[in-house]
Amino acid sequence: MPTMDEALRLLQFGDSVFPVGAFSFSNGLEMAVQHGSVHDRATLQEYVRTVTRLAATGDGVALLAGHRAAAAGDLDRVRRADEAVHLRKINEEMRTMSVRMGRKLAEAATRIVGESLLRKRVGDTGAGVPVTYPVALGVLFAELGVGEEQAFAAHQYGAASMVLGAAIRLMRVDHLDAQSILFAVNEHVADDYQDARTATLDDMQGFAPHLDVLAGAHQHAHVRMFMS
Amino acid sequence: MISLDSVRELAPYQDQPAQLPAGANGKVGVLRLGFARRGDRTILADLYRQSPLLVQRALYWDEEMPDLPCVMVLTTSGGVLQGDRLRMDVDVGPGARAHVVTQSATKIQEMDANYGTQIQSFTLADDAYVEFLPEPVIPFRRSRFVSHTRVRLPRSATMLYAEVLQPGRKYYGDGEIFAYDLFSSELRAERPDGRGLFVEKFVVTPGRFPVARLGVMERFHVFGNVVLLTDPERAARVHERTAADPVWDEETPLATAVSRLPNDAGLIFKVLGRETEPVRAAVRAFCVVAREEATGCTFPPAFSWR
Numbered sequence: 001m002p003t004m005d006e007a008l009r010l011l012q013f014g015d016s017v018f019p020v021g022a023f024s025f026s027n028g029l030e031m032a033v034q035h036g037s038v039h040d041r042a043t044l045q046e047y048v049r050t051v052t053r054l055a056a057t058g059d060g061v062a063l064l065a066g067h068r069a070a071a072a073g074d075l076d077r078v079r080r081a082d083e084a085v086h087l088r089k090i091n092e093e094m095r096t097m098s099v100r101m102g103r104k105l106a107e108a109a110t111r112i113v114g115e116s117l118l119r120k121r122v123g124d125t126g127a128g129v130p131v132t133y134p135v136a137l138g139v140l141f142a143e144l145g146v147g148e149e150q151a152f153a154a155h156q157y158g159a160a161s162m163v164l165g166a167a168i169r170l171m172r173v174d175h176l177d178a179q180s181i182l183f184a185v186n187e188h189v190a191d192d193y194q195d196a197r198t199a200t201l202d203d204m205q206g207f208a209p210h211l212d213v214l215a216g217a218h219q220h221a222h223v224r225m226f227m228s
Numbered sequence: 229m230i231s232l233d234s235v236r237e238l239a240p241y242q243d244q245p246a247q248l249p250a251g252a253n254g255k256v257g258v259l260r261l262g263f264a265r266r267g268d269r270t271i272l273a274d275l276y277r278q279s280p281l282l283v284q285r286a287l288y289w290d291e292e293m294p295d296l297p298c299v300m301v302l303t304t305s306g307g308v309l310q311g312d313r314l315r316m317d318v319d320v321g322p323g324a325r326a327h328v329v330t331q332s333a334t335k336i337q338e339m340d341a342n343y344g345t346q347i348q349s350f351t352l353a354d355d356a357y358v359e360f361l362p363e364p365v366i367p368f369r370r371s372r373f374v375s376h377t378r379v380r381l382p383r384s385a386t387m388l389y390a391e392v393l394q395p396g397r398k399y400y401g402d403g404e405i406f407a408y409d410l411f412s413s414e415l416r417a418e419r420p421d422g423r424g425l426f427v428e429k430f431v432v433t434p435g436r437f438p439v440a441r442l443g444v445m446e447r448f449h450v451f452g453n454v455v456l457l458t459d460p461e462r463a464a465r466v467h468e469r470t471a472a473d474p475v476w477d478e479e480t481p482l483a484t485a486v487s488r489l490p491n492d493a494g495l496i497f498k499v500l501g502r503e504t505e506p507v508r509a510a511v512r513a514f515c516v517v518a519r520e521e522a523t524g525c526t527f528p529p530a531f532s533w534r
Binding site: 200 | 472
């Protein structure tokens with residue numbers, strides 16, 4: 001079990017209201033609701049599960065790489081993980097989300113925690129590789145002494161809660177429905193971790209043509225509440 | 229030769245076929261194509277092939293681009309068999325242009341042991357232009373296939389790459405939809421100095437994580453993926469003509485959208501449909517715009533038998 005200090009840090013930096021701007025993204029849900037693909041509790045749960053599976057096999061692998069690189073104090077490896085994430089964000093909106101949330105997390109952490117590898121990484125973006133959210137989260141948790149399993153869990157929780165937060169504002173589901181879905185989807189986190197744990201950055205992958213089409217279409221939608 | 233045998237997703241399939249062993253003589257297909265500019269046209273200056281891959285000669289069938297060598301890649305074994313190891317290297321010299329297609333759909337045959345792999349490499353010089361527009365890929369029941377493609381090109385060069393992935397032999401027997409074991413595909417683009425432009429990798433294992441679900445294939449069966457790697461000015465013109473009207477057509481059904489790739493690499497166009505023909509038509513329409521903006525020439529009408 002994590003110590004009380006670890007648990008508190010996990011709760012604070014993994015919280016869905018931590019100011020990295022997660023509330024302004026829907027991860028494609030806005031378009032999926034508009035097209036009617038997602039229209040009730042069952043379809044919402046299926047959608048959220050797809051999002052968390054992709055988060056595990058893609059960004060989740062990079063989060064673990066960032067965590068391990070920070071534990072070794074290796075800034076080069078952190079940068080390589082950021083680069084691997086950025087190269088794989090083939091949708092503009094997903095790319096914007098990852099880079100914007102990464103920058104905000106790094107800035108907030110610098111303000112709250114002070115000197116850290118994350119701060120050094122922000123200072124070195126001259127190399128042309130932006131800070132990305134999953135790697136920044138992994139680095140931060142490593143520096144705060146939170147273990148990689150907990151960090152991975154927080155990342156998966158964040159991916160699900162972002163979509164569910166948007167769902168409450170986009171469709172007819174209430175807070176209790178959203179929490180029930182979150183609870184159900186969280187049951188996959190441990191298995192997803194087993195898959196991500198042994199993957200390298202080269203193994204990062206995701207097959208989601210439907211999400212890609214939604215993301216590509218969303219940026220041209222005339223009326224939208226969310227940035228993705 | 230670099231091999232894909234050690235990639236993670238192939239770990240469960242390391243058994244040997246009862247027929248010829250994996251990678252045996254006759255199962256390693258090699259193709260090396262070198263295109264060079266000669267005067268006002270491009271020629272196929274270098275060709276090496278080893279069965280089951282086969283190329284005969286370049287033809288100049290494109291009436292809109294009479295200088296364009298068109299090369300049809302054939303396979304002598306009717307598709308990808310278990311234990312096949314295929315490799316194709318395409319080199320396009322300065323100012324050269326080329327059009328590479330396949331003779332028919334790539335049929336990844338049913339498997340009961342091992343897997344098939346494919347390594348493709350495209351190296352483009354300054355101002356080179358290449359179109360790689362293979363026929364659809366059909367992964368049969370229980371097939372396992374891993375493909376790695378690397379494109380290396382300078383900013384002034386253009387590559388147009390289009391793939392259509394079918395769900396299986398949809399109208400064979402009772403229908404075969406997402407019944408394959410593994411379809412893994414990685415496309416990596418980089419500059420000549422090795423700087424990465426983008427990577428797209430998917431590992432599709434319908435038995436482990438369903439494909440017919442929201443966010444993945446939704447209600448669709450056929451997936452078209454077009455990548456246009458070109459300089460930012462040309463990409464912006466293609467984006468202007470193609471991106472503003474993403475399609476979500478419930479009737480056909482068909483869904484399409486364009487997105488800009490990272491690092492100013494170019495554009496990616498995704499298409500989803502239930503049937504192959506509407507997807508191919510959408511892919512083709514995008515390719516027409518891409519060719520027009522990249523070369524100033526359009527595509528001739530499609531052959532009526534293709």
